Amino acid sequence: MNQNSTQRYFEDLAVGETFNLGAETVTEAEIISFAEQYDPQPIHTDPEAAAESMFGTLVASGWHTAAISMRRFVDGIVEKAGIAIIAGVEVENLQWRRPIKPGDVLNADAEIVGLEEWNEERGTVQFELEMRTDDGDPVLQLTKRVLVARK
């Protein structure tokens, strides 16, 4: 899966290292498709009903925004940076800062904020991940702890 020729392991990482996870545009069709399966509420599935809501527009399910942050993480951390992720362990402090509407561009970044040896084969790495719109408005933030292979 790794398009980068250099796989990076637990020992290769340092607290403070930052990663640009790229950007993507959220479409109305994707918002509705996700929500019909996982969060079927009119503000996420029905543009007309959503226009009458407190948001004034269709908005993405918060779990859809969270799923997009995972796609950015896979593209930026697993594929591009080549970090040997094994599995996620937990997420702390998952906050939605503003609703996402069709056409919003989500830019994602991550920073390593913690490193801990787990056993002889693995370590845990803590990332702070943030997504912002093109205007710089915070959209979502979370801190995740993942298992990474050791050399």
Added chain:
Amino acid sequence: MNQNSTQRYFEDLAVGETFNLGAETVTEAEIISFAEQYDPQPIHTDPEAAAESMFGTLVASGWHTAAISMRRFVDGIVEKAGIAIIAGVEVENLQWRRPIKPGDVLNADAEIVGLEEWNEERGTVQFELEMRTDDGDPVLQLTKRVLVARK
């Protein structure tokens, strides 16, 4: 959206109240479909590669499991219990306890663990949500804070 004739507001809720959010079976097709879009790693998208992994089988993306917990929450809390949810605010302590494989049945429950007035129109309600397999093994737990309308 509420199929229950009685809409329930912030004032109608009490700490300690529990809700059965029903169950659903996770299919291989759904695991692959979610992961191809949001978490494209071989353990989630490629049954043959996954069979060679530490899990020995295809497993669902953690964010897929989290999205399923939202579907259970909408069905059980918004639709069945009729609670006047406005929006999610944040999630704390999102933990994946074991991987989900095709055919696993996820049973979900929630308990109200906190109530706080927000303003004259809304309160925040804190729910602890847990999903377990039919064998009673914990799968996922999280604590979420949501805005609920006042009377």
